[in-house]
Amino acid sequence: MRRVLAILPYVPLPSDTGGTLRTLELVRALASRFSLDVFAVHRAGNDAEGFKRWLGELGIPASRLHLVDLPRVAPEETLNSTRAFLRGTPLTYVRFARQGVQDALRRVLAERGPFDIIHFDHLHMAQLLPVARQLNPSAHLVIDEHNVESQLLARMAPLSPPPMRPFLKWQFKRVERLERECVRQADTVLACSSVDAEQLRAMGAKRVQVVPNGVKLPDFEPRESKGDDLVFVGSMDWWPNEDAVLLLAREVWPLVSSDLSTSKLMVVGRSPPASVRALENERLVVTGSVPSVAPYLARALATAIPLRAGSGTRLKVLEAAAAGVPVVATRLAVEGLPVVEGQHVLLAESPEEFAIALRRLRKDPDLCSRLAQNARRMAESFAWDGIGAGLGELYLNAVSVSGEGEKRSGAEAN
Template sequence: MKILQFTVDCPYPPVSGAEIRNAANARALTALGEVLTVSFTGGPAPSPPPNIRHRIIEAARGRGPWQKRSAHPTVHLIPADELAEAAAIWKNFAPDLVVVEDIALSQLLALAPEHGGRTVVDLHNIDSRTLADRIGALSLWQRLRRFREHRAKIAQAREADILAAKTADQVWVCSEADRATLALGPAPAPDFVKVIANPIPDEAVLSLPIAARRYQEIRLCFIGHLGYFPNIDAVKQIGRKMVPRLAASGRDWSITVAGKNPREIVRHYCATHGLNLVENPPRLPDLLAAAGYAPIPLRFGGGTRIKVLEAMAAGLVVCATKKAVEGLGLEAGTHFLSGSDAGELAAKIVTFAAEPQTAAKIADAGRAFARDRHSFAAIERTILQAVDDLSARLPD
C-alpha cells in the first residue's frame, strides 16, 4: 500500500503539536506500506524515519507563512503553481490513501477524482470553532464594529468544515468532543468520522521520576507553539494572573515558557513578568524534568492538548482549565488540578506544594492515564482500524 500525506509544515523533527501528530500518523501508516510526506513550508527533512520519504513543494519556497497569504479565514488558498506541483506528485506517486492535514489544506481533496486514492482529512482542531473563540475574545466594541465581517468569516470557516467532510472519504478528529463539535448534520456513516487520539510526543519521559520532593518546590513549565493564538493568550494569563498569586505566597517560584517561534508579544510578557523563555528548544525532556507543575490556563482552541499528555507522561502535575483538558476524559482531582483561570490554578499549586505526597499521587495517576490511552501503540491500533474500516466501506 502507498500512502501520501500532505502537511503544512515538515513534521521532522516533530517539535510542535501539529508536527508531533503528523509524524505519529505517518509512523503508524508505515505498518501498511510506503509513506510519502509532502509539506508546503520548511525544508526537506534531514533524516525521516524508515519507510517514510519527505518532499517539500518547491514552488512554495520563500513565500512566507501561508496564513499571511490567504484571504480565507481557515483554508490555505493554494496558488496555481503550488497546486500543480502537488497534483504532479500525487499522479506520479499513485497512492492508495491520501491523508490531508486539517482544513488548511483541504483544497487538495479536489484532486482525488482525477488522480485516485481514498482520502482522509485529519482535523487537528475544529478551526471554525477556534476562529469563533478568537472573535469572541475581542472586546464588545471590536466585535460590534466589525460584526458583519466577523459573522461572514465564521460562516466561511463553517462552510469549509462541511465541504471538506463532504469531499473526503473519511474524517479524523482528536476527540469525541471534536466529533460532536464538527456536527455534520444527519448522522454520517459510522465509519466516516474517526477519533484518532493525539500521542505522547516522546515516550522516554515516562521514565522521569515521580517523588514527593519534586513537588515541594514551585517550579512550573508551560510548553507549546508560541506563535499559536491560544498559547499566546495562555502566556498572557500566566503573566497577568498567575505570577501575582505566586509572588504573594512568599514562596520561591519559577516559570519556564518554552516553544517554537514565539511572537514578540510572548517575549514581552516573559520579560516583564519574570518568566524564563526558552525559544525553539531542541529537546523537551530536560525542561520537563526540571519542573513539578504544568500550568495550562487555556481559554481557546480545539483538538486535544498534546501539551497536557506530554506533561502528564513526564510526571508533572497538570494544572489546567476546563478548556485545556477538553476531550481527554480526565477526572479533576484525580488526574489533574482544575481551576477556572490562571489565578485559581496558582493558588492550588501553592497549596499542593505544601502537600507533596498528594501532588505525587496526582502525577502518578496522570502518567498512567497518558501511558494507557495515548502511547504510540494505542494510536497505531486506532489508525490501522480506521484505514481497515475505510477500505471495507469503500471497496475497490
C-alpha cells in the first residue's frame, strides 16, 4: 500500500470552518486508500483527543498521529522568527515554520519515512516543502491550496479599514512571493476550482489539479416546505465573513425587514466579534458556534451572501444548495461553482439588488422551488465521497507517473 504523510496547520476538530471541513474530508479520503500518517500543528482550542479517536475509527493508530504544539515562544524562537520575518516571511506565516516545527517534521520523516506522497495542507505548511524534499527526495510533493492566498489579500485590502490597508498591501507582496516559490517547487498543486487553477498556473505551478470543495449530502436533506428566516452562515473570525455580515445587517436588512415581517435575520457561525454581536436585537440573532447549520437552513426562506472578498469556493453555497435553500449572492460568492443566474441562484451586487431578489423570493414560491431543485441537483455532483475517490485516483496516478520517470532517469544514467 502506498504511504502518505499529510501535514496540517491545525487539528481539524472541531470542524466548524470551511477550511477544517475540507481538511477533515480529504484526510478521510486519504485514510481509506493509503497507509496514512498525519503531522499536525496543535493549537489552543483544537480537539486533539477527538481527532485521535476519529482517526482510530478510520483504522489509523495513535502512533501515526504526530502532533507538534505551538507553545509560548522561547527567546531563541523569537530570534529565529524575527530573522525569518526580516528575510521576507509573511507575518502570519512565521510561526508555522518555526525551528521547533521543522525539527519535529524532520524527526517524523527520519523515523517514519520514506513516504510516496507528502500532502501539505494550506500554503502555511508548504513553507516546509524544502525540508521534505531534502529528507524524502523521492516523494511526490503536493500542496492543497484552499485559497489563492495572495489573491485573497489583494481583494481584502481595498475593503479593509484605512489604517489596515498599508499592512495588507505589504503582507500581500510577501505572501505572493512565498506562494510563487512554493507552487513552483511542488510536484502537484490542488485547487478548489478551475478559476483558482488558472491563477496558480500563471504563478508557475507545474501541475495543477482541481479537487473541489464538497458537501455531506445526508446532512442536508431538501426541505418539504420553505421557511421564513434570512440566514448567513460562516465563521465570523474570518474577516470577509464579518464584512459580509455587517453589510447585510446595515444595508440590506433595513431595505427588506418590513417586507419580510415574519422573518428573522440569523447570523450563524463561530467566534462573532464585537462588531457582529452589537447587531443583535429581537429580529437579528447571532448564534455563535452551533453543532450543525442544517436546522437553521431548514427554517430559511433564503441565504444571502454579500461577500466582497475571498478565494477558493464557498462551502456555505454548497450547503445551502444541498438543503434546497434559495441563494442570493454576489458573483464572487459563487465564483468557481457551475451556477447559472436565475437557474441555481439569484445574483446581486448592491444592497438594492439584494433587496429586490429577496422580495422576489418572498412573492414567488415557484421561483423558490425551481432554484432549490436545480441547486440541489448541482450540489449532488459535489458529494465528498466522489471527491475523495477522485483524490485517491489522482494520487495513485501521480505516484505511478513519478515512478516511471525515476525508472527512465535511472536507465538513462546507466
